[in-house]
Amino acid sequence: MQDDLQPAAWGRTVGPPPRSGFSIFTRVLQVTSFLLMATWIGVHLGGFRLKPKDLGDGSNDTSQLFNWHPFLISLAFPLFMSEAILSYRAPLYVIGFTAYLFPRLSLANRRALGPLHIFLGKAIYTLGMATMAVGIQEKATFIQLGQKPGVFAGIMRLPAVLELFLAFTTAAVLFHHSASPAPAAKQGEVETAEGTPRRSFETEPLHASDRHSA
Secondary structure, three states: OHHHHOOOHHHHHOOOOOOHHHHHHHHHHHHHHHHHHHHHHHHHOOOOOOOOEEOOOOOEEOHHHHOHHHHHHHHHHHHHHHHHHHHOOOOOHHHHHHHHOOOOOOHHHHHHHHHHHHHHHHHHHHHHHHHHHHHHHHHHHHHHHHOOOOOOOHHHHHHHHHHHHHHHHHHHHHHOOOOOOOOOOOOOEEEOOOOOEEEOOOOOOOOHHHHHHO
16 A cells, blocks of 8 residues: 555656766766867868958958857857756846845745746756757758758768757756656545645544544
């Protein structure tokens, strides 16, 4: 009877909270995403420049200057933002400054901001990673239209693989903040539709007289 009140075994082995090995795997995904972007830029997109390249005909090539944009974005989101969420919660500086420093909200309001802070952090992170993937696809489309490389050319395959790693990284990071399995129900309790245990009147009499009669 007691075993029926425990969460399913698979939820205790593969469900949240994640095991330490999965945290290491998530870091591997983060670093790999960044390295894929750096390789794409360094090998196929011409690397970096700190100023536009003079083409000698009165025009400039700004493509290598632009390469800082995807490079720094990949540094910010797959690496730093992911690590911020894994370490604690994604920082939302304006809300945090207003709530805790100046003008500083009351304790009740600061506590109420906690769930909102968590939600907004994960939402901003997910939207940022999605925006990054869209930007990569847009860049790959421009390359395909302009240079007309083969579909399986390295300059086209790398961004496709990178987009997959961004999706895997996002899922892995958010999994670390999934809710833990519901606690085991105590004897005499049943679970409501919201997952909250409550006392079962079917298993326990209401009054002492009922207990004696039982």
